[in-house]
Amino acid sequence: MARIGVFICHCGENISATVDVAKVAEEAAKMPGVAYAMDYKYMCSDPGQTKIIEAIKEHKLTGIVVGACSPRMHEATFRKAAEKGGINPFLCEIANLREQVSWVHPRTEATTRKAIDIVRTIVNKVSKDTPLFPIKVPVTKTALVIGGGIAGIQAALDIANAGHQVIMVEKSPSIGGHMSQLSETFPTLDCSQCILTPRMVEVAQHPNITLHTFAEVESVSGFVGNFDVKVRLKARSVDMSKCTGCGTCWQKCPSKKIPDEFNAGLSYRTAIYSPFPQAVPNKPVIDRANCNYFQKGKCGICKKVCPAGAIDYEMEDEIIDIKVGAIVTATGFDIKHTDFFPEYGYGEFKDVIDGLQFERLASASGPTSGEIRRPSDGKIPEKIVFLACSGSRDKAKGIEYCSKICCMYTAKHAMLYKHKHHEGNAYVFYMDIRSAGKNYDEFVRRAIEEDDVHYIRGRVSRIYEKDGKLIVKGVDTLMNAEPVEIEADMVVLATAVVANPDAESVAQKMHISYDKHHFFAEAHPKLRPVETNTAGIMLAGACQTAKDIPDTVSQASAAASKIMGLFSSDEMTREPVVAVVNRCMPPLFTTCTGCLLCLEVCPYHAIEREEIKDRRTGEILKVAAKVNAGLCQGCGTCVAFCRNKSIDLQGFSNQQMLSEVVALLNKPF
Amino acid sequence: MSEFEPKIVAFVCNWCTYAGADLAGTSRTQYASNVRIVRFPCTGRIDFMLLMKAFENGADGVIVSGCHPNDCHYTSGNFHARRRWIVFRSILDLIGFDTDRITFSWVSAAEGKKWANLVDEVTDKIKAKGPFTDLDKLDGVQLKELYDEAITK
Numbered sequence: 166m167a168r169i170g171v172f173i174c175h176c177g178e179n180i181s182a183t184v185d186v187a188k189v190a191e192e193a194a195k196m197p198g199v200a201y202a203m204d205y206k207y208m209c210s211d212p213g214q215t216k217i218i219e220a221i222k223e224h225k226l227t228g229i230v231v232g233a234c235s236p237r238m239h240e241a242t243f244r245k246a247a248e249k250g251g252i253n254p255f256l257c258e259i260a261n262l263r264e265q266v267s268w269v270h271p272r273t274e275a276t277t278r279k280a281i282d283i284v285r286t287i288v289n290k291v292s293k294d295t296p297l298f299p300i301k302v303p304v305t306k307t308a309l310v311i312g313g314g315i316a317g318i319q320a321a322l323d324i325a326n327a328g329h330q331v332i333m334v335e336k337s338p339s340i341g342g343h344m345s346q347l348s349e350t351f352p353t354l355d356c357s358q359c360i361l362t363p364r365m366v367e368v369a370q371h372p373n374i375t376l377h378t379f380a381e382v383e384s385v386s387g388f389v390g391n392f393d394v395k396v397r398l399k400a401r402s403v404d405m406s407k408c409t410g411c412g413t414c415w416q417k418c419p420s421k422k423i424p425d426e427f428n429a430g431l432s433y434r435t436a437i438y439s440p441f442p443q444a445v446p447n448k449p450v451i452d453r454a455n456c457n458y459f460q461k462g463k464c465g466i467c468k469k470v471c472p473a474g475a476i477d478y479e480m481e482d483e484i485i486d487i488k489v490g491a492i493v494t495a496t497g498f499d500i501k502h503t504d505f506f507p508e509y510g511y512g513e514f515k516d517v518i519d520g521l522q523f524e525r526l527a528s529a530s531g532p533t534s535g536e537i538r539r540p541s542d543g544k545i546p547e548k549i550v551f552l553a554c555s556g557s558r559d560k561a562k563g564i565e566y567c568s569k570i571c572c573m574y575t576a577k578h579a580m581l582y583k584h585k586h587h588e589g590n591a592y593v594f595y596m597d598i599r600s601a602g603k604n605y606d607e608f609v610r611r612a613i614e615e616d617d618v619h620y621i622r623g624r625v626s627r628i629y630e631k632d633g634k635l636i637v638k639g640v641d642t643l644m645n646a647e648p649v650e651i652e653a654d655m656v657v658l659a660t661a662v663v664a665n666p667d668a669e670s671v672a673q674k675m676h677i678s679y680d681k682h683h684f685f686a687e688a689h690p691k692l693r694p695v696e697t698n699t700a701g702i703m704l705a706g707a708c709q710t711a712k713d714i715p716d717t718v719s720q721a722s723a724a725a726s727k728i729m730g731l732f733s734s735d736e737m738t739r740e741p742v743v744a745v746v747n748r749c750m751p752p753l754f755t756t757c758t759g760c761l762l763c764l765e766v767c768p769y770h771a772i773e774r775e776e777i778k779d780r781r782t783g784e785i786l787k788v789a790a791k792v793n794a795g796l797c798q799g800c801g802t803c804v805a806f807c808r809n810k811s812i813d814l815q816g817f818s819n820q821q822m823l824s825e826v827v828a829l830l831n832k833p834f
Numbered sequence: 835m836s837e838f839e840p841k842i843v844a845f846v847c848n849w850c851t852y853a854g855a856d857l858a859g860t861s862r863t864q865y866a867s868n869v870r871i872v873r874f875p876c877t878g879r880i881d882f883m884l885l886m887k888a889f890e891n892g893a894d895g896v897i898v899s900g901c902h903p904n905d906c907h908y909t910s911g912n913f914h915a916r917r918r919w920i921v922f923r924s925i926l927d928l929i930g931f932d933t934d935r936i937t938f939s940w941v942s943a944a945e946g947k948k949w950a951n952l953v954d955e956v957t958d959k960i961k962a963k964g965p966f967t968d969l970d971k972l973d974g975v976q977l978k979e980l981y982d983e984a985i986t987k
Contacts, residue, residue, distance in 0.1 A: 235856045236873075261871075264859025269950070270867040275839070279867050286870070678909060698909055742875065766878075768909040800908035801879025805918065817875055826884055829843060829870045830891040 167292045168200035170226040171284060172217055173262070174208035174233035180262050183272040184280045189232060189262075192281045198292045200224050209239050214246040221250030228256035228291040232284050234263040253296035255741070255816060260287040282829055289828035293821045297741035302795045304390035305490040306732045307332060311382055311671075312495035314342020315714060316706025316721040318364050320493040323725030325373035329732050332487055333368065334396055335378045337426075339444035340365050342497055346427060346521060348528035348535070350714060351577045352608035358443060358530065365445040379450055383484060385675050388771070388795035389701030390490045390737055400480040402451035403437070407475035410447045414467035414476065415439065423455045425532075429522040431540055432532035437467045437476075442530065451476075491701045491728040494685060495721065496671055498707035501556045501564075501660040509555075509628045509658060515541035516635055517628060517656045519555075520574055527581045537582055539655050546589065546654030549582055550637045551575045552625055553595040556661035564661045566682070569711040571659035572599045576609045578657055579618040591618045592651055594625050594639050602713070621649060628656055662711035676770050677702055684710050695724045699769065700796070703727055742799035742816040744771075744792045752786070757811035759788035763803035771796035772803060840894035840960040842869045842953070845884065847877045847911070850901035850942045857946030865950035866957040869897065876900065878911025882922045885936060890969060895935045895960035897952065902940040912940070934959070935966060 171193040175181035186204045194202035201224040207213050208231055220226065229252070231243045236259035244254035260283045270276040306329050310321045313335030321331045333340070345365075347357035368374055383395035418435035425434040427441045434440075436456040439449045457464035458478060468476040503519050504512030516539045518526075529535040539546055553575045557568040572595070579591040598620075600606040612618045623646075625639040634652045641649050664683035665671070672679045677697040678686040685708050688696040695703050703724035706717040731737060746757050754777050764772040775791035778784060790812065792803075801814040813819055846852050852873050858865065874880055877900030885896050898919065906912040919938050926933050937956050941949045 235859070237853065237856060261856075264856040265871060266867075268859035268862050269865055271864070273867070275867045279870070282870055286872070766914060768911070798908060800876040800911050801874065802876065802908065802911050802914050805879055805881045805914070814875070814879060817879060819881065822872065822874070822881075822884060823887060825872050826843065826888050827891055829872070830841060830888065830893055 167198040168225055168227045169198050169288055169291055170217070170220050170224060170229045171196075171199055171202040171288065172208055172213075172220070172229065172231045172233075173202070173204040173284070174213070174231065175204065175206045176208075176234060176263055176267075177206065180233070180267040183267045183270060183276050184262060185277040188277055189280045189284060193230075193232075193284050193288065196285055196288050199288060200226060208233050209242055214242070214249075217243070217246045218250040221247070221252055226250075227252065228258075228294055230258055230260055230284060230287045230291055232260040232262045232280065232287075235259070235261045235265070253298075255297040256291060256294045258287045258291050258294070260284045286825045286828045289824040290821050293818070293824050295815075297815055299738040300741055300743065300794045301736045301738055302388075302390050303736055304732060304734070305392075305488050306330065307487075307489045308491050308493060308728050308732075309334065309382075309392070309394055309487065309489040310493045310495060312342070312497055312706070312708070313337075313340030313368070313376075313378065314495060314497045314706060315344040315361065315364075316495035316497070316708075316717045317342070317493065318361075318368055319718045319721035320495060320703075320705050320725045320728075321368055321374055322364065322371065323722050324493075324728055324732075325371050327725075327729045327732075329373065329729070331371075331374045332396075332489065333374060333376050334380045334382055335376075336381050337440065338379045338401070338438075338450045339440045339446070340368060340376070340378060341441075341443075341445065343521070344714060345441065345443070346429070346524055346528070348524045348531070349577065349581060351573045352602075352604040354577070354580070356529075358528075362443045362445075365443070369445045376446070378446060382671070382674060385492070388793055389699075390731070390795065392489045392492060392701065394487050394489055394492075396485050396487060398483045398485060400453075400482050401448075402453065402477055402480050403449055404475040404477050404480075405446070405448055407473045408448045408471075409473050409475075410439070410449075411472065412439075413470050413472060415449055417466050417470045419464065419466060420455055420457055423452065428525045428532050429519070431518075431522055431525050491703065491731050492675070493703045493705050493721070493724045493728065494671070494675060494677065494697070494708055495705040495724075496665055496668065496708040498662050498711065499665050501663055503658055503660070505556060505562075505660065506658065508626065509552075509656070510630070514628065514630055514635060514656075515539075516546075516654065517658065519658050519660045520571070520578070523578050523657045527578070527585075537585055544654070545586060547586075548590045548592070548651065548653045549579075549655045549657060550625075550635075550651055550653040551579055551591065551593045551657045551659065553593060553659045554624075555658035557659075558596065559661075562661075564663070564682070566711070567599060568659075568662040569599070570662065570713045573602075573605060573608065573713065575657075575659045576600075576612040576618070580612045580616050583612075583616040583618060591616075592637075592653070593618055593620045594623055594637075595620060596622070596624065602715070623649065662707065665708065668708065675699065675702055684708065695720055695727055700798070701731065739794070740799065742814065743794045743797040744799070744801065744803050744812050744814050746790050746792060746812050754787050755789045755811060756809055757789040758809065759790065760808060761790055762806050762808065763790050763812055766802050766806050768800065768802065769796050769798050771798070838961060838965060840868050840957060840965070841892060842895040842897060842956055842960060843888040843893045844869050844871045844897040844899065844953075845874060845877070845880050846871055846897075846941075847879075847900040847907070848873055848875050849907035850905065850940070851899040851949065853943035854941040854945045854949045857943065858950045859946075861946050863946055863950040865953045868957045868960075869953045876906065876908050876911035877915035878906075878908065878913075880915060880918075882918055885922075889935070889966060892966075894963075894966045895937070895956055897937045897939065897956055899939040899941045899949075899952070902942050905942060931968070932963070935963065
């Protein structure tokens with residue numbers, strides 16, 4: 166028989182002003198199962214908690230109900246007190262008498278009656294409570310970082326420097342990501358590669374980091390602390406252990422007309438290639454789709470010239486299994502390309518380029534060695550028009566959001582151009598200048614005031630070619646919407662930042678959610694910005710939403726610190742509010758019939774199919790659902806779906822909820 | 835004779851509506867005292883048979899409220915609840931149950947005022963309808979007795 170203690174708090178006068186607390190305690194004492202009831206001015210205070218602890222011991226209580234403020238406020242406090250008194254903390258429940266009674270109703274009998282009803286409900290629930298114990302799950306202290314851009318690099322280095330093992334998987338042949346393509350970075354104009362490449366090297370040389378480039382995650386299963394990941398190591402056709410990176414192969418390769426991804430299509434590369442001179446690892450791969458040997462069966466020059474004998478045409482994809490405790494998803498972003506804009510020539514005008522192409526033109530390691538020249542004829546442009554918000558904030562194009570980085574990089578581009586060609590003219594068409602950030606607005610002002618970049622507030626309706634010039638037709642909304650026409654030599658579109666084309670499939674492999682633009686969804690937009698809804702999987706960088714480098718690095722470090730927190734102990738403890746499938750004696754084993762509807766509806770993939778086998782013969786006796794307590798978050802969706810009530814939620818069981826409903830109603834309101 | 839005071843049971847989720855009801859408290863928004871809250875982790879957890887149990891035990895009206903679509907703490911529980919309600923409502927309609935006695939709503943943690951208004955509206959609506967007596971009408975069929983017996987076991 167339950168012996169329940171009821172403790173009614175006055176909360177100073179917050180509760181006692183409108184609720185007759187003495188009456189509530191008096192009525193509570195009469196409720197079935199209640200062994201002791203009292204009221205006190207401040208239950209949460211030290212003396213108040215001491216009273217609870219003493220009462221538990223004195224009256225041999227088996228559960229307690231505290232009638233006080235909302236459980237969101239002090240449930241943890243009173244559960245600790247209950248534990249100190251020697252009862253299971255989950256046998257302490259809160260009756261919300263302040264937020265939901267005394268503060269919202271006047272002092273009437275009905276208000277006190279409501280308080281008594283609530284106490285009765287909770288007393289009834291506690292009488293059905295069972296002791297619950299925190300769930301302990303072992304933790305594999307290795308992290309997987311997906312993506313080798315600046316986000317992944319930062320997260321990997323932080324975790325590795327904390328002494329944990331890191332496995333980094335990057336889909337392209339080298340790490341570095343988009344940041345390695347940038348010329349200079351706002352707002353300091355320091356060279357991107359100068360700050361990035363040392364970090365890339367650090368990743369490659371770090372004793373705690375295992376680097377897999379030209380690799381992709383195949384599948385993720387398991388749960389926080391215990392993920393099983395399959396990684397596909399794509400066939401490089403080059404033996405990494407033999408290759409010295411001498412470069413003979415790509416100098417001799419005859420397929421030289423393949424658009425170079427690293428230079429955003431502004432130059433060509435060979436079929437066997439290393440993406441850029443500072444690539445990490447700086448060892449080539451064969452692009453089989455463009456290789457003569459693989460496509461036509463003839464050539465084999467690289468194999469002949471390789472002094473180390475590292476070329477291996479027979480190499481096949483390899484799948485490796487790794488075990489990790491946590492995952493950082495840092496898969497980055499893409500941008501819309503010029504062919505997305507019919508009004509700006511469908512990408513057919515060679516001198517209408519996107520922001521990344523301009524970065525390559527302005528970069529010392531780019532196709533023009535840093536001289537800003539027109540892609541069409543190599544001439545130095547005298548007039549460049551920059552279009553901010555190309556696609557972004559444009560409902561008609563299906564991209565309602567702000568791409569965040571374009572205002573800043575457009576100012577940077579205009580500046581870089583003006584620094585290189587003082588006589589040149591730079592025009593920027595913009596909707597609004599969004600330059601919030603440390604030293605950001607100062608940077609834009611510098612472009613306008615010191616570098617004489619002409620900012621025109623308005624949009625561009627059309628671009629067409631005439632006599633080798635690009636005619637940009639726009640409007641100046643600050644000049645009575647007067648039409649503006651500029652004869653430009655080159656146009657740079659600050660195209661919208663979009664999710665990676667394969668973001669959706671990555672999210673599905675990881676079981677994380679994503680928004681309608683395929684950016685990955687954080688667990689809470691404000692309070693849990695780096696975690697996903699799948700415990701143990703974190704987000705870093707622009708795979709979540711458009712982000713600049715400082716924000717990306719901050720988030721990556723935050724993700725790393727979350728993982729370090731997870732790795733700080735050998736086991737992690739979880740709240741025991743999880744679903745369980747009932748078990749009973751053979752031959753029934755469980756009332757679950759194995760319809761597995763719960764498996765379909767579980768948002769956390771926490772339900773597995775379990776085969777109950779005969780221990781000797783291995784014969785399958787029954788198929789049932791099984792909850793993985795490491796994954797379950799305790800929403801209870803499965804419980805409501807279960808057709809024969811075989812699955813139940815600890816702490817909010819069917820019996821408890823029914824007893825609450827019944828208790829509420831057996832007195833007039 | 836005092837005015838009829840309906841009994842209303844609210845089935846709410848812990849993360850949005852329960853917090854919204856708390857907010858009504860912290861901002862001292864007054865509302866009818868006819869409602870009793872039963873806290874669930876998520877509206878997706880609510881077995882709609884419990885709604886029937888509430889009516890069987892003397893409730894005159896029921897509120898089900900959770901997070902707004904796309905705001906569910908558990909990603910999709912509120913969508914499941916909504917679907918379940920759509921199906922459940924048509925079954926209730928079929929058997930002649932007055933579905934107006936059940937109010938389905940979304941109240942976020944920031945909508946204390948909305949919660950107060952919801953309770954007041956539902957209270958007024960149920961007051962106008964009068965007590966729920968459909969089960970008492972099952973005269974001759976001793977269903978209620980049978981049920982009472984079962985529930986007290």
